[in-house]
Amino acid sequence: MDDLRVGIGFDRHRLEAGGRPIVVGGVRLEHELGVLAHSDGDVLLHALTDAILGAIGGSDIGTLFPDDAEENAGRASRDFVLTACEIAARQGWRLVNLDAVVMLECPRLAPVREAIRQNLLALLRSLGASSIACIGVKGKSGEGVGPVGEQRAIEAQVVVLLRRREGS
Ligand SMILES: [Zn+2]
Known part of the structure; x- marks a missing residue:
């Protein structure tokens, strides 16, 4: 019998003229x-990192990588995911699947959706991810209202399911 754990992660960043280029799942978007x-x-x-850490009852991204720490300035977020995977894998956890919603008004996510899924699959290999079928990603607009719809923010929600052999 496997032990199963679900985890959820959410993140939001403000959008602004002169901000850093928008990167989603390691793929840069022109905007x-x-x-x-x-x-x-x-x-x-960031949401994925928190989902993994949440599933294993661990810490969170802000505690592991304080945003006032010099070494985290401009840091590639793949480091955050890989660290969370390492912690979870060390405890015997393996990924069953993940599902993600990225909320942004524009540009549309569809053209880069497959590239994002491939990036996530590669990042999650150390957590046992082996098939693109267990990586769900979809884009959602804000329908012109709220922080996303008014292009003041980009948000993401991620759910992961992890499993572990009993006794490991
Ligand atoms: Zn973030």
Whole structure:
């Protein structure tokens, strides 16, 4: 019998003229606005990191990588995900699947959706991810209202399911 754990992660970054280029799941999006962030501001990878850490009852991204620490300035968010994977894998956890929603008004996510899924699959290999079928990613607009719809923010939600053999 496997032990199963679900985890959820959420992240939001403000959009602003002159911000860092928008990067989602490691893929750069062309847009006249940029993100305000201490790291590279990848909302999807930040939410994913928190989802993994949450599933194992661990810490959170802000505790592991304080945003006032010099070494985290402009840091590639893949480091955050890989660290969370390492912690979870060390405890015997493996990924069953993940599902993610990226909320941004524009540009549309569809053209880069597959590239993002491939990036996530590569990042999660150390957590046992082996098939693209267990990586769900979709884009959602804000329908012109709220912080996302008014292009003041980009957000992401991620749910992960992890499993562990009993006794490990
Ligand atoms: Zn973030």
